[in-house]
Every structure is written in structure tokens, then in C-alpha cells.
Amino acid sequence: MPRTYTGESTLARAIRVLSAFEPDQPALSVSTIARRSQLHVATASRIVAELVAHGLLERGENREVRVGVRLWELASRASPTLSLHQAAMPYLSDIHAVVDHHVQLGVPDGDDVLFVERLSAKNAVINYSRIAGRLPLHASSSGHVLLAFGPQDQRERILRQPMKAYTAHTITDPAKLRDALDLVRRRGYALLPGHIHDDAAGLAVPVFDSLGKAIAALSIIGPNDDRLNAHVPLLLAAARGIRRALNPSATT
Missing domain, CATH: 1.10.10.10 (Winged helix-like DNA-binding domain superfamily/Winged helix DNA-binding domain)
Incomplete structure (x- = not known):
């Protein structure tokens, strides 16, 4: 009982x-x-x-x-992500029209990324995330950008914890994850092929607020065929547009 x-x-x-x-x-x-x-x-x-x-x-x-x-x-009505959602939707729609794959908006919530919006295509690749769904920060492209540009104490804590592997490509070794996050900070985006599903790849960029804090991740989930990298400039431009929409005085 x-x-x-x-x-x-x-x-x-x-x-x-x-x-x-x-x-x-x-x-x-x-x-x-x-x-x-x-x-x-x-x-x-x-x-x-x-x-x-x-x-x-x-x-x-x-x-x-x-x-x-x-x-x-x-x-x-009470959602703290309401203004973010409203600012991001035009950009998500534009990206979706170009790439014809899953386009997602995720926000950090504890040690997870919480997906608050997703646009999908009829024949898009398999995707484990969904609206109001979660994935651990260490495993997904959205999680990697939020970890890389997030608080250092959280990053160090997650690096000390056991990490779940979804596929053979999921990074669960702390040293390898630290190196991957360093690369994300240098590049400004995360590209994870086959980390959640062998047939899918995730590409994500951070969305910053006016103080330079990463408040969200904008991502594309597509086939694991090396073609997502071509959409990095598109995602980066959209992330800057969302930041300006949230903070009209922002200059970047």
C-alpha cells in the first residue's frame, strides 16, 4: 500500500x-x-x-x-517564460520554414532543460523531447549550451554526478564533458550527433538576456548526416533577434 x-x-x-x-x-x-x-x-x-x-x-x-x-x-498566464515565448515564436517559425526539421526552445530548470516550445515537420527525424518535456543538461545540445554558458557551480556539480547515457555517443565522462563545454564556449554553439538517438543530431545556441546570462537554448533536431552545421549562422542570428526582442536596448 x-x-x-x-x-x-x-x-x-x-x-x-x-x-x-x-x-x-x-x-x-x-x-x-x-x-x-x-x-x-x-x-x-x-x-x-x-x-x-x-x-x-x-x-x-x-x-x-x-x-x-x-x-x-x-x-x-503565470508562466515566467511567457515573454520569452512570445519573442521567440516568430524566429522559431522562420527557422522551421527554412530547415523543415524540429525546432525547439528550451529553458534551464534545475539540472534539466525544459522544452517550452517545439515546431515539427511531418517527416522529421525521431525526437525524444516535447513541449513540457525534459532532458538532462549533460545529454542534449540545448543542455550543453545552457551548461557551457551557465553558472560555474552548477557545471561543476553536474560534472561530479553520475550521468545517464542515452546512446554510445552520450558524453558521461566528466573530463570529456568539460572539454566539450569548453569547445561550446569557444564556438558559441553545440553540435551533438547521436547523443540522444543514434539517428538524430542536435544543434543549439544560447539565447542571452541583456546582462549576458543564458536564459534559453534555441535548437534544431535533424538527421545525423553532418548537414546541421550549415544552419549555425541561422540559429545565431535568430538568438540575437530574440535577445533584441526581449531587450530593445540590447546592441548584440
Whole structure:
């Protein structure tokens, strides 16, 4: 039986219920929610019912539970990435029209890159990331630029931790990752062939704010065939455009 934490507020339990949902599993049974949130099934069922009554969750035809429109509305309204998203979308659309592959916008969130937007093509290469999905910073091209241009203490901490390998090309050796991040800083972009999937390559550049802080990564995911490198100038120009859109006084 799932363990129920004592002395925990109803709000804290509701947050654990909401945290049970993942990008690749948007609909869950109450029993799955209870297991993931470590709540008794009866407790989870009661909290789900209250969240459904407020529109934060909703039930499907087969009684499965999914995130409700009201929760999406509130989250979108309060999102700290809203202005970034609005500034970036015209550039993502332009890039997508040129490359006809996946184009993504990711932001740092803890030790992950959180993808807040993605435009895809019908016959584009396989891509493990998705909107509201995450990948660890050490593994993806977006993560590499955010690590390379991010806080040094975070970079050193991640270099000391075990790192998951997605393919034989994923860099999990601290010394090799340090060298790769040094190269990213010198080049101004990250190109990772086959690091998440053998058939895909990722190309990413940082998006800076007016103080020179890397607040996002702009990336293309395409076939692992050495052709993505040709799009580096396009991505760099788009990143500069997003920075100017966010900070009209920025000069670079």
C-alpha cells in the first residue's frame, strides 16, 4: 500500500497528485496517481475529485484523469517564460520554414532543460523531447549550451554526478564533458550527433538576456548526416533577434 505522509497539508498532497503527470503519459488512472504520489488510493481519489470539481483535472470517457484546461490556463498566464515565448515564436517559425526539421526552445530548470516550445515537420527525424518535456543538461545540445554558458557551480556539480547515457555517443565522462563545454564556449554553439538517438543530431545556441546570462537554448533536431552545421549562422542570428526582442536596448 502506498505510504501516506503524516502532517502534510492538503495543498502539498494536491501538488504531489498534479506532479504525477508526465509529458509522455498525460492520462492516468487514479491507482497510478496514488502510486506515483505515494498516497493511499482513497486519499488520491478524494483529491482528484476536488481538483476535477475546480477544473484543474478532468476525467475522460474511460474514467482516466488528465490535466484540465483550467490548470493549463492558469499555468500559461503565470508562466515566467511567457515573454520569452512570445519573442521567440516568430524566429522559431522562420527557422522551421527554412530547415523543415524540429525546432525547439528550451529553458534551464534545475539540472534539466525544459522544452517550452517545439515546431515539427511531418517527416522529421525521431525526437525524444516535447513541449513540457525534459532532458538532462549533460545529454542534449540545448543542455550543453545552457551548461557551457551557465553558472560555474552548477557545471561543476553536474560534472561530479553520475550521468545517464542515452546512446554510445552520450558524453558521461566528466573530463570529456568539460572539454566539450569548453569547445561550446569557444564556438558559441553545440553540435551533438547521436547523443540522444543514434539517428538524430542536435544543434543549439544560447539565447542571452541583456546582462549576458543564458536564459534559453534555441535548437534544431535533424538527421545525423553532418548537414546541421550549415544552419549555425541561422540559429545565431535568430538568438540575437530574440535577445533584441526581449531587450530593445540590447546592441548584440
